[in-house]
Amino acid sequence: MLNRSMASAVSGLKAYQTWLDVIGNNIANLATPGFKASRVRFEDVMSHTLRGASVPDPAQGRGGRNPAQVGLGVLAAGIDTDYAPGTPTATGKMSHMAIQGEGYFVVADGFRTYYTRDGSFDLGIDGRLVNPSTGLYVMGWQADANGAIDTSQPLSPIRIPIGEEMDAMPSMSIVIPGNLNAAAATGTTYTTDVTVIDSLGFRHSVSLTFEKTGTNTWSWTYSSSEAGVTLTNATGTVEFDDQGNVLNVTSAGDLTIQWGNGAADTVIPGGGDFTRLTQLAAGSDAVGVADGWTAGALTSFAISVDGVVTGIYSNGATKALGQIALATFANPGGLLKEGQNLLSPSPNSGQAVIGTPVTGGRGQIAAGYLEMSNVDLAEEFTNMILAERGFQANSRVVTTSDEVLQDLVNLKR
Incomplete structure (x- = not known):
């Protein structure tokens, strides 16, 4: 009996420690772009049945009895991720992107493909859009020499060749x-x-x-x-x-x-x-x-809400350079966190469904913005108080159980 109470309290200590771990991680990532807060889901452990239930017995003039059970503790049954969107914050840097709605950027290194909500991208030395922290390229569809984009082709790194020359195009109309x-x-x-x-x-x-x-x-x-x-x-x-x-x-x-x-x-x-x-x-x-234009060089670029990367040339001409790809999943809650703001599919997330922004339920791109963490600091502090008090109360149960056991041992004296 005493072991039951102590075991239940110990399970409570473990569960509330897990809750505190999750709260601490959420607060630590308050300023992490694209971070999604986690929350712990609790459930009770199986109960010990002291007396089973019975049906009413009219012949004996007796009504039914409810079961008598003693719970055996609590379990942190799962840690869920809150995928609500974070607030877009302006950075003024065109290579930064935030997704307004559903979807994930597709990033890859030639060996593995990952997914992320963190749009902290930059231009690499090879002219490709890259996450400078991980070295992973941003994937999409590259336009051909005429600016045509074929989204039926396999994904490839988006290249924005700043400084690339454009030949003159004579007027024809x-x-x-x-x-x-x-x-x-x-x-x-x-x-x-x-x-x-x-x-x-x-x-x-x-x-x-x-x-x-x-x-x-x-x-x-x-x-x-x-x-x-x-x-x-x-x-x-x-x-x-x-x-x-x-x-x-x-x-x-x-x-x-x-x-x-x-x-x-x-x-x-x-x-x-x-x-x-x-x-x-x-x-x-x-x-x-x-129509037509003089010779020029690529000086800057812009990214539209549907993910089209448009090059802006010194001669005033513009041309599509590529198309950003976004991915969606049947169950985003099943994605695995790989660290560095990266996610990968799991058997319960489903495979990535890749397409263009603003199609298939995917959100739109906000260039020059970053999606901030969706951590609610007020909620985390409130949960921290609850977790602290829960841990404290369970520790008192352990102490009380220990004192009762001590009294039991002293009976022999």
């Missing part, structure tokens, strides 16, 4: 959006400048002049004041309907520009896309926008 004033008198002209890139990467300014030639009809003409430049098929007309929308566009043919500096001729089909123009009773503000 011109789009002309905006408005031409419907209240303008016949003979009114309006001119806008278009910046065109030749095959050598040089910028040229070409003028586009509109002249109102009649009701709902304007002519357009390209010209250049640059020496040595020759334009062919540089004229045409644009007609509008009674709602101010483009009705018909004519041109002398494809606009051809000979630069005279050794660059290849620039050919603009039909002289450009005039279908985005309007003719309304408002000021003329039509502009000509040519």
Whole structure:
């Protein structure tokens, strides 16, 4: 009997010590990015039955009896992880990322793959996104030379080659959006400048002049004041309907520009896309926008909420460089903590389901932020008091049981 009380109290000491261990670890990781607090789940140990239950016996005029049992202590049955999201904190560093919602970053070293909520990433010496504490690469899908991303391909480290050169891209089309004033008198002209890139990467300014030639009809003409430049098929007309929308566009043919500096001729089909123009009773503000860019170098990057890494070049051009991957699990509570903010699957977590952010229940990426620990300090201090008092009370039971045993031994005297 006395051994039962002492054994129960000892089990309580062990259980509350485990609780204190978990509380101490939670508080120690208060400032750990992406850390998820743990909590202990208690359950009673099997009970010793002193008397079984019985059913009512009407013949004897006796009702049923409840069982009489003595518990044999407590057990720390499990340590669960609270996967509630932590608060995103701004760091201003674009390579830092926080996940707003479900999901885990995929990181690997070529041998093993891990998962983490800690987005404390940086650019390594090889231009790859890496966790500088572990050396693990951030995994995703790399874009091809044209900026296309194929997420059906195997994962690979995300590379952001700062300083990499981009070749010049000559202009191949011109789009002309905006408005031409419907209240303008016949003979009114309006001119806008278009910046065109030749095959050598040089910028040229070409003028586009509109002249109102009649009701709902304007002519357009390209010209250049640059020496040595020759334009062919540089004229045409644009007609509008009674709602101010483009009705018909004519041109002398494809606009051809000979630069005279050794660059290849620039050919603009039909002289450009005039279908985005309007003719309304408002000021003329039509502009000509040519594609293409000069040579440049990758100077910085941005990461969108859906995990697309976009390179920003010194020539003003942008291009997709890659796509961050996120993983989800059927049972995140079954993940194994490997240290260094890393997690790995277990038989009870299920295998990783990998995809892009904002799809399949995965959260979105907040670049320039880190997810902080979800430890609630007030709750931990409260639990610490409860654990301390529980440990103290169980130690008193051990002391009392010992004194009773001492009294029992003294009976012999």
